[in-house]
Amino acid sequence: MSRYVVLFGPPGAGKGTQAARLKDALGVPHISTGDMFRDHKKRQTALGQQVDAILARGDLVPDSVTNDMVDERLGRPDVAPGALLDGYPRNVAQAQELDRMLEARGRRLGDVVVIEVPDDELKARLKKRGLDSGRADDQDDATIQNRLETYVAQSAPCVAFYAGSGRRVHRIPGLGTPDEVTARIVAALGL
Ligand code: ADP
Numbered sequence: 001m002s003r004y005v006v007l008f009g010p011p012g013a014g015k016g017t018q019a020a021r022l023k024d025a026l027g028v029p030h031i032s033t034g035d036m037f038r039d040h041k042k043r044q045t046a047l048g049q050q051v052d053a054i055l056a057r058g059d060l061v062p063d064s065v066t067n068d069m070v071d072e073r074l075g076r077p078d079v080a081p082g083a084l085l086d087g088y089p090r091n092v093a094q095a096q097e098l099d100r101m102l103e104a105r106g107r108r109l110g111d112v113v114v115i116e117v118p119d120d121e122l123k124a125r126l127k128k129r130g131l132d133s134g135r136a137d138d139q140d141d142a143t144i145q146n147r148l149e150t151y152v153a154q155s156a157p158c159v160a161f162y163a164g165s166g167r168r169v170h171r172i173p174g175l176g177t178p179d180e181v182t183a184r185i186v187a188a189l190g191l
Pocket of ligand 1: 010011012033034035037054055058059060061062066086087088089090094137147
């Protein structure tokens with residue numbers, strides 16, 4: 001039985017931190033579309049050049065581009081046992097496309113983990129990450145604001161979509177230490 005889990009939540013909720021801890025417990029690879037785009041940027045591929053300005057503004061990369069990149073990733077053999085998806089889907093059209101991509105491979109998404117963190121805390125975390133990591137989209141207030149607004153307008157509706165389509169939706173409080181949050185998710189997923 002394969003296990004596909006979506007790790008969902010606003011920018012700064014701690015998805016990447018939690019994914020790194022959970023992938024071993026789940027025994028599946030971590031697929032982060034943000035990391036994939038940043039890697040393309042670093043390697044200066046055609047895709048990296050295409051998405052550079054979009055990432056800098058904090059807008060969503062067009063669905064066609066993102067979906068194709070994910071589809072290619074889901075076609076690789078290491079994903080057969082399942083995957084922990086982080087940063088994808090980010091709108092309902094992507095969520096529907098993910099269902100199609102998995103169904104085409106005879107697989108199904110089972111769990112959605114929603115990490116919930118208040119807005120003020122998100123802004124503080126993103127600014128801190130910008131200082132610590134040098135990540136450009138975490139250093140600009142307008143970009144941070146745009147990403148938070150994009151999450152509310154485009155990404156948050158995915159939660160209702162998943163609740164309405166029979167997935168297990170786990171709402172996890174994202175405040176506290178990373179260990180505390182991991183423990184909540186581990187318990188919710190029954191790992
Ligand atoms: P965060 O969750 O902190 O915003 P990510 O690393 O997940 O950071 O994403 C960084 C940027 O990559 C996003 O602001 C967006 O421009 C782009 N991106 C990542 N995932 C997607 C996606 N599924 N669809 C469209 N754009 C995406």
